[in-house]
Every structure is written in structure tokens, then in C-alpha cells.
Amino acid sequence: MNEDRFVQCQKQLAQVKKEFEEFVYLVSHDLNAPIRAISNLLGWISEDLGPNIPDDVQQNIKLLQDRAQRLEKMLSAILALSRVSRTNLETGYIELPAFLENISEKYRNNNSFITIQAEPIGFTTYYQKLSAVINELLTNALKHSDKELTTIQLTATRVNNFLQLLITDNGSGFAPEIQERIFSLFYTARSKEETENIGAGLTVARSITNFAGGNLTINQAKAGEGSSFILLWPLHILETT
Amino acid sequence: MTEENLINILLVEDDEVDIMNVQRAFRKNNINNPLFIARNGLEALEMLQADKIPKPHVIILDINMPKMNGLEFLQEVRSDEKLKRISVFVMTTSNEDSDKINAYNLNVAGYILKPLSFEKFIQSMSTLNSYWKLCERPSM
Numbered sequence: 001m002n003e004d005r006f007v008q009c010q011k012q013l014a015q016v017k018k019e020f021e022e023f024v025y026l027v028s029h030d031l032n033a034p035i036r037a038i039s040n041l042l043g044w045i046s047e048d049l050g051p052n053i054p055d056d057v058q059q060n061i062k063l064l065q066d067r068a069q070r071l072e073k074m075l076s077a078i079l080a081l082s083r084v085s086r087t088n089l090e091t092g093y094i095e096l097p098a099f100l101e102n103i104s105e106k107y108r109n110n111n112s113f114i115t116i117q118a119e120p121i122g123f124t125t126y127y128q129k130l131s132a133v134i135n136e137l138l139t140n141a142l143k144h145s146d147k148e149l150t151t152i153q154l155t156a157t158r159v160n161n162f163l164q165l166l167i168t169d170n171g172s173g174f175a176p177e178i179q180e181r182i183f184s185l186f187y188t189a190r191s192k193e194e195t196e197n198i199g200a201g202l203t204v205a206r207s208i209t210n211f212a213g214g215n216l217t218i219n220q221a222k223a224g225e226g227s228s229f230i231l232l233w234p235l236h237i238l239e240t241t
Numbered sequence: 242m243t244e245e246n247l248i249n250i251l252l253v254e255d256d257e258v259d260i261m262n263v264q265r266a267f268r269k270n271n272i273n274n275p276l277f278i279a280r281n282g283l284e285a286l287e288m289l290q291a292d293k294i295p296k297p298h299v300i301i302l303d304i305n306m307p308k309m310n311g312l313e314f315l316q317e318v319r320s321d322e323k324l325k326r327i328s329v330f331v332m333t334t335s336n337e338d339s340d341k342i343n344a345y346n347l348n349v350a351g352y353i354l355k356p357l358s359f360e361k362f363i364q365s366m367s368t369l370n371s372y373w374k375l376c377e378r379p380s381m
């Protein structure tokens with residue numbers, strides 16, 4: 001392939017990507033209105049019927065509301081994915097460990113113990129995007145914890161032109177055979193009946209990381225040993241087209 | 242105008258259920274302000290310019306609507322000598338920065354996302370209500 005043809009292909013690819021994102025945005029945005037309406041109307045019906053609804057009717061209304069809510073959450077996850085390349089594009093200078101301290105602070109409570117070990121690294125980056133990814137990884141660790149006290153260790157080092165952040169927890173981890181699947185959209189490790197989780201957080205986190213030119217993987221020896229995520233994040237802002 | 246007078250509110254919204262949502266929220270929170278309704282920007286503009294309704298102090302405005310969308314309507318309002326001072330709250334599902342920037346450039350009093358921040362909207366409404374009672378304003 002000659003160079004002109006290559007450049008042309010790249011342009012076409014960028015165009016198709018843009019059209020796809022616009023399509024996804026439009027679809028998920030416009031589907032939201034009728035779902036919200038269903039949700040509202042259900043709420044009003046049960047409100048208006050008052051307390052004397054038969055139990056099975058009450059139960060069915062609740063199930064219907066749950067499903068409508070799940071649908072709403074799924075759509076907003078699709079929306080979030082379609083907006084990765086268009087939102088939070090502000091860049092700013094951040095310093096470690098302060099940046100990690102700030103994010104971790106709101107996850108610290110009686111049931112969680114978060115330690116941070118970081119080389120002093122300062123760099124300019126899509127700080128909102130990096131923050132979103134770290135927030136998701138912490139949320140994920142706490143959500144899947146089966147321990148009374150969840151411990152999370154954040155270790156940040158500089159590896160060539162990347163920040164390498166290890167997020168290790170003492171949870172039950174993921175079985176090796178599902179380790180790649182946890183990044184798929186709408187995959188949940190537990191049945192959707194048992195969890196409010198819709199299985200989109202890690203998908204969005206990986207998509208954001210890829211956008212920034214980084215890499216997000218899980219690294220864990222065996223099930224039951226807690227999970228360890230490895231985030232590689234570029235220390236320089238990459239030119240994206 | 243006397244102190245007891247409640248401010249008039251115009252709701253510009255194309256979705257029937259969203260209209261019911263506002264009406265129910267008003268009832269639930271004992272907000273008794275007169276509420277007028279237009280189904281799109283064009284209808285609202287005609288109502289305002291032909292004085293079909295008492296001039297509202299506040300407009301609650303959806304963005305995605307047929308015929309004339311919220312931002313186009315807002316542009317018309319801001320360039321109309323008689324209407325340009327009205328406080329406008331955008332209430333939309335659009336979380337796009339471009340819509341927010343365009344709206345604030347047209348001097349909106351607030352930008353509210355449906356439906357999560359509805360509580361905030363109700364709070365703003367009652368705040369605005371007391372605010373208007375406190376303030377002197379030009380006779381309309």
C-alpha cells in the first residue's frame with residue numbers, strides 16, 4: 001500500500017469511527033426518554049393505587065421498575081462509552097502521590113483500608129480521565145469484596161514513558177477463565193438478579209485508558225487470591241486524531 | 242403586583258410524560274404557581290409574542306423538540322426586546338458540553354438534567370419563588 005492510500009484509509013477509519021460514535025450517542029440518548037417515561041408512569045401508578053395493592057401486583061410492579069432501571073443504567077453506560085473520545089479532554093499537571101491520595105480519600109471508611117506507595121511523579125495529562133479510571137478500579141475492588149475489611153494497595157512507579165499503577169485488593173478475585181471477560185460490556189461475575197451492577201465500569205475504564213494510549217489489564221495468579229489490576233498510563237499526552 | 246403574587250411559569254416541553262412529571266412535582270411540593278404549557282419553541286414564541294398568556298417570569302425549557310428546538314427558541318427570546326429578561330431554566334436529557342455552553346451563552350439561569358436532579362429543580366423553583374418575592378422588578 002502506498003503512503004497516500006494509507007493516509008486515505010486512516011482518514012476513512014477516523015470518519016467511520018466518528019459516525020459510529022454519533023450513531024451510538026443518538027440511539028442511546030433517544031431510547032432514554034421512553035424508558036424514563038415507563039419508569040415514571042410505573043411509579044405514579046403504584047403511588048396512585050395507594051397501599052392496598054395485592055402483593056403479587058406490587059411484586060410485579062417492583063420487578064418491572066427494576067428492569068426499567070437496569071435498562072436505564074445500561075443505556076447510560078453505552079452513552080458513557082460513546083462519549084469517551086469527546087468528554088473530559090481537559091489536560092492539567094498532576095503530582096503523585098497527592099493525586100492518588102485525593103481520589104482515595106472518599107473511599108476510606110471503617111470497612112476499607114487503602115495504602116498508597118508512589119514515586120514522586122509529576123506530569124501533564126488528561127487528569128479527569130485518569131481520575132475516572134482510578135475511581136472505577138477502586139469502586140470495583142470495594143464492590144466485589146467479600147471481606148469485612150477490604151484492603152487495597154496502590155503502587156505507582158515510572159516505567160519508561162509510562163506511569164505504572166498497580167491496584168491490588170484482598171477480595172476473592174476473578175477465576176482465570178473469566179479474567180478477560182470482565183472487560184466485556186455488560187458482563188457481570190454474579191447473576192444480574194443478585195447484583196445492582198450492570199457490568200460496564202471496567203469496560204468504560206479500559207476504553208478511557210485505550211483512548212489515552214495506555215493499557216489496562218488484570219494480573220492474578222489464581223481465584224481466591226484477590227485481584228491485581230495493572231494500569232499503564234502514558235506520561236506524555238499522545239497526539240490523537 | 243402584590244407580594245402574594247406567585248410568579249408565572251411557562252413550560253416548553255414536547256414529551257407528555259415529562260409535562261406530567263413537572264405537574265406532579267409541583268402538586269407534591271405545594272408549588273401553586275400558574276403553569277402554562279407549550280409543546281415546542283414555535284408554539285411558545287407565538288404564545289409569548291401574541292400575549293396569549295400572562296408574561297412568564299420563568300421559562301422551563303426542553304432542548305430537543307420538533308419545529309423549533311430549545312436553543313433556537315432561546316435565541317429568539319434573547320433578541321426580543323420585550324422577552325429578553327425572562328429567567329430561563331433548561332431542563333433536558335442532553336449532557337453534552339456543547340449544549341451546556343450554548344445555553345449558558347444565551348444567559349440561562351440554570352441547566353438541569355432530567356431526571357436525576359429533579360429534586361434540585363424543585364429546590365431551585367422554590368428558591369426562585371422566594372427570590373422573586375423579595376426582588377423589585379420592572380412592571381411587565
Ligand SMILES: [Mg+2]
Pocket residue numbers: 254255256303304305306
Ligand atoms: Mg424533548
